[in-house]
Amino acid sequence: MNRIPLPTLFFSANRLVGHGVETLVRTVGSLKGIFCDAAAFEKLPQDAIAYEVSSYLPVPEGSIGSLYFGITRIHPHLAGNEYMMTKGHFHTKSNCAEYYWGIEGEGVLLTMDTAGKCRAELCFPGSLHYIDGRLAHRMINISEQIFSFGACWPADAGHDYQTIAETGFSARILKLNGKPCLVSLNNNKCTQLESI
Ligand code: S6P
Ligand code: ZN
Secondary structure, three states, X not given: OOOOOOOOEEEEOOEEEEOOEEEXXXXXXXXXXXXXXXXXXXXXXXXXXXXXXEEEOOOOOOOOOOEEEEEEEEOOOEEOOEXXXXXXXXXXXXXXXXXXXXXXXXXXXXXXXXXXXEEEEEEOEOOEEEEOOOOEEEEEEOOOOOEEEEEEEEOOOOEEOHHHHHHOOOEEEEEEOOEEEEEEOOOOOEEEOOOO
16 A cells, blocks of 8 residues: 655754755854944854754745745844844845744844835744835844744745845844834834833
């Protein structure tokens, strides 16, 4: 009798594991230049893991109509009063949207349009976030544990890191009086984000 084949991909301890899964590890040192307080950043252990991305990329990059899938785990570090975060990027193709969803810990999805307008959404286990293809996106760990989230995006989206490296996000998530706040770098306006 033929057996129904077992799946080859699994969520295990909030990592993606299985045949063909690739893991990228970004150290703290590799994120030089993205935090507001450069001196505080230098005091962090530069070899420590900032975040890991395990991805399943079953088709060549650029394949139209195909999907990629990944799980990112951001470790809890503070560079001064700025929480650990992903580099953030625009998609090269602005008609390629993405889904993020919270798995473990608590974070913030920060998006920014091409005019520099930022928006923040709390992300927690079970929350689902649709990211318009025209928006830059970055995730920030506001918890004291690993914050992990899933992502699904088109294989032809492409990644533009250069624009963010040059201009940065115009708003940051900072820990002020012990609480996460969205701080606009243009006018120093702070909006407190209610932690769940
Ligand atoms: C890809 C998707 C995620 C990120 C990952 C790391 O489109 O948004 O898999 O690549 O969360 O973030 P970043 O900004 O360093 O690529
Ligand atoms: Zn993306």
